[in-house]
Amino acid sequence: MKIAITGTTGMLGQALCKAFARHSIYPLSSGDADVTSLPTVRQVFSDLKPDWIIHSAAFTGVDEAESKPLEAYRVNALGTRNVALAAFENKSELLYYSTDYVFDGRQDRPYREWDPTNPVNEYGRSKLAGEFFVRSLCPLHLIVRTSWLFGPGGSHFVQKVLERAKKEEHLNVVNDQRGSPTFSTDLAYMTLCLIEGGKRGTYHVTNSGDCTWYEFACKIAALKGIPVKVNPIDGSACSAPALRPAYSVLDNYLLKLEGIPVLRPWQNALAAFLGD
Numbered sequence: 001m002k003i004a005i006t007g008t009t010g011m012l013g014q015a016l017c018k019a020f021a022r023h024s025i026y027p028l029s030s031g032d033a034d035v036t037s038l039p040t041v042r043q044v045f046s047d048l049k050p051d052w053i054i055h056s057a058a059f060t061g062v063d064e065a066e067s068k069p070l071e072a073y074r075v076n077a078l079g080t081r082n083v084a085l086a087a088f089e090n091k092s093e094l095l096y097y098s099t100d101y102v103f104d105g106r107q108d109r110p111y112r113e114w115d116p117t118n119p120v121n122e123y124g125r126s127k128l129a130g131e132f133f134v135r136s137l138c139p140l141h142l143i144v145r146t147s148w149l150f151g152p153g154g155s156h157f158v159q160k161v162l163e164r165a166k167k168e169e170h171l172n173v174v175n176d177q178r179g180s181p182t183f184s185t186d187l188a189y190m191t192l193c194l195i196e197g198g199k200r201g202t203y204h205v206t207n208s209g210d211c212t213w214y215e216f217a218c219k220i221a222a223l224k225g226i227p228v229k230v231n232p233i234d235g236s237a238c239s240a241p242a243l244r245p246a247y248s249v250l251d252n253y254l255l256k257l258e259g260i261p262v263l264r265p266w267q268n269a270l271a272a273f274l275g276d
Contacts, residue, residue, distance in 0.1 A: 001195075004028055004050040004092075006035060006083065007057030011154025012097065012184050016054055019188035026050060030057065035079035045086040052195055054095045055083050058127070062101070065123040066241040072126040080130035084137040093140040095195065100147035100179055100206075102128045105245020110210075112253040113145075113202045121242040131202075142194055143202040144187075147250055148216075151184025151273060157213070158273070161220045165228040171221075175214035175232030179248045180206035183269035190263060197260075204250035207266035219267060223274050 001023045007013040008027035017027055026048055033044045035057050045053065058076055059065065065072035080096060087094040101124035102117040119125045134141050150156040164171055182205070190205050211219070214232040221228050235244060252262045263269070 001051045002026070002048070003052045003054060003195075004045065004048050005054045005056060006033060007055070010056060010058075010060075011151050011156065012056045012149065012187065014153040015151055015184040015188035016056060016191065019185075019192045020054075028057075035082055036074050038082045038085065041082040041086045042089065045083075045090050045092065049090050050092050052093045052095065053083060053087050054191065054195075055080060056097055058097065059123075062121060062123040062244075063241045065126060066121065069122045069126070072122055073129065076123075076126035077129035077133065081133040081137065084133050084141075087141075088138045093142075093195075094134060094138045095142040095144060095191065096130060096134045098131050098143055098145040099124060099127045100145060100248035100250050101245060102131070102145065103245055103248055105177075105247045107247060110249040110251035110253075111204070112251045113204055120245055123242060140200065142199060144191065144194070145202065145204050145250060146182050146187055147179045147206050147248060148181040149184055149187070150181060150270070154184070157181075157216065158220055158270070161217050162224065162226075165221055165224075165226045168228065170229045170231060171217060172231045172233045172237075173214040173217040174235045174238060175212045176234050177244050177246055177248075178210055178212050180208075180210045180250060181216055181266040181270065182206045182263070183266070183273055185273075186263045186269055193260065199258075201254070203254050204252045205255070205263065206250050206252060207263045207269045208252075209265045209267065210249040211266070219270060220274070223271055 004026040059072045104118040150158040
């Protein structure tokens with residue numbers, strides 16, 4: 001297959017390029033394809049005419065989106081609209097990545113793919129707008145919601161914990177927000193499975209299990225043998241600009257219904273990442 005991938009300088013984009021190595025890959029950085037420009041996007045994909053467009057380019061700064069909502073929507077909503085239009089016009093199929101932050105966190109069980117959305121921050125709202133454009137403009141699509149991404153080649157929670165643990169004796173980490181950490185490499189290979197399997201619709205894809213940010217930090221420190229003291233705190237004690245959902249665990253329910261093996265436990269994925 002001929003596959004164009006946006007956002008290939010990012011963490012997920014790099015993992016996708018490795019996972020799809022057996023296909024004809026066309027990696028597109030922001031310099032190659034400015035997704036916020038419809039004429040540019042149309043020209044790029046008209047020239048390439050890929051079988052699939054994997055759209056991993058995104059504005060991912062959750063707190064930054066609160067102060068720069070126009071920029072977040074320009075990339076996550078308008079940019080996705082542009083890619084969806086170009087996919088439809090060139091008869092390409094489209095995969096778009098979304099987030100657990102499309103949910104408000106008030107549910108008492110893991111969220112399934114068809115549960116009502118109600119984002120509580122600008123980042124989540126901008127990503128949900130991207131979902132709207134994909135569904136309305138490109139019938140042949142996949143939407144993959146994921147959460148708490150970590151992996152090589154990017155800035156993420158695991159990296160930040162390790163950096164802080166080298167400098168500080170105590171770490172205060174939020175213990176009242178629960179989700180599922182996801183290894184970018186595992187997500188990329190599940191993406192390969194879904195595309196090669198001819199799947200359509202909305203899927204939740206995370207590593208198995210869930211934890212709080214505090215529990216995640218404790219596991220990171222333990223696996224690396226770092227003698228740092230991790231203190232649990234409430235999210236209200238933080239001064240983060242963006243509100244986070246208290247419970248955003250995603251149930252990989254459609255994978256289970258179709259008999260597709262879900263990803264390994266997040267603890268195993270974390271150990272594999274830290275062991276590299």
